[in-house]
Amino acid sequence: MRGQIQRKIADPVNSQTLADFKVGVDNVIFSVDTLLHRLLVLLVMRQQEPFLGHWCLPGTLVRQGESLEDAAYRILAEKIRVKNLYLEQLYTFGGPNRDPRESIDSYGVRYLSVSYFALVRFEEAELIADKVSGIAWYPVKQVPQLAFDHSEILAYGHRRLQNKLEYSPVAFDVLPDLFTLSDIYQLYTTVLGENFADYSNFRARLLKLGFLYDTGLKASRGAGRPASLYQFDSEAFAKFKDKPLVFI
């Protein structure tokens, strides 16, 4: 905050030492492939220097009149078509020398990244391939070294996802309208690992919360007993707003 005006009035001495910033938004977009039991993150390949040909998180510059969150949604919409998603601000990375271009044009320009974290439904998400570009879902466990400090951003986003899943109902923003309890369970095990609770206890806890409505409909998927299809009851969930919630 405080730009030219204050520099002239209040701080003429230090005016050269202030940093000028380019502000961008980078998204850590996760999805869960429950069939293959993999947590995926969306990566794009850089089409120009620096880091030409390296994978990185999808990012964009913020436009005039556009909020940071709008920019995050825009970048997401440019890369994938998806109806339901969860998105929130993650962290702001703004240290010096996080972008090699800072030294090149050496006007003291700094590159700041406000990162956002998103979770989308894998089965629904449709990747938008632009002409040239590389764009792909990468299993989080197999992500290569990323451009800039994006590996660090991704690691931070991964931790946030795990916490979010345990303490808030993000999963339901990403599940289809009708889903089975084991759909949820698969999602949780994939993201959190196998050691958090067995199916039976997970089930009991979730149902006791009372915001899952059993439609009576059944889903038959190959062998085994057909599962009940549930619906998220946002009215019944409303009373949990503000209260801390543990889902695992």
Next chain:
Amino acid sequence: MRGQIQRKIADPVNSQTLADFKVGVDNVIFSVDTLLHRLLVLLVMRQQEPFLGHWCLPGTLVRQGESLEDAAYRILAEKIRVKNLYLEQLYTFGGPNRDPRESIDSYGVRYLSVSYFALVRFEEAELIADKVSGIAWYPVKQVPQLAFDHSEILAYGHRRLQNKLEYSPVAFDVLPDLFTLSDIYQLYTTVLGENFADYSNFRARLLKLGFLYDTGLKASRGAGRPASLYQFDSEAFAKFKDKPLVFI
């Protein structure tokens, strides 16, 4: 991210529509007056337009070569002298029109604020009054309307403080080397309100964690039985790192 260079090379069409940013850091600095049972936040009075004469959060512009966190520490050090504190990034507010100067010099310049949240020890903190200025601890419940969107930032910081206190040991960063269990209890009740747990249960839970060492020393403060003075044992605490922690 991506500034002049990319504008010329990759996106000449939209170059006018991109926003330029002034980046500042604003701190929400809390302290707890356990004697008067009040949660306090540090406010300063603006010395220039816009919002001349209004209270706001202490903030600063980021300098060349200075990280965001460095800037946050610098602004804190300019306002108070304090040895122990907890500080972390809070949130980045960067929507359009959050600063009236945007419309004035209308070059499309945007004012972005990376906010930091800090907790310091009230008894130890010494306010640094610069020549003219107003600077004061305000009870959070009695804070007036603040300049810019700082009321919103404060509200966000307040929520974060409450969560932090419940789930992490921030309190111990702010307690003196030797403290009594009721010191901690007072701190918790002041921040979280009176309805979280009674003293007896709070005590039992905290001691069971095993990282508080009873020095055997006693603190006698007026009437009543003298309290044992405890010490935070960071070695014994180490095993709780990474694990989720609930303190209330």
Next chain:
DNA sequence: ACAAAAGTGTTTTTTATACACCCATGC
């Protein structure tokens, strides 16, 4: 002696964890 503050213990309720077992379907 008694009020005030610290500290201990006990009882009840709730929640977590680990299982064992029954149910409905496809092949």
Next chain:
DNA sequence: GCATGGGTGTATAAAAAACACTTTTGT
């Protein structure tokens, strides 16, 4: 009929919550 996945129940352990009581000080 049996493998496969869905669903229920139970027994035990641990934790949370409520509250009664004892101890040690100052006055």
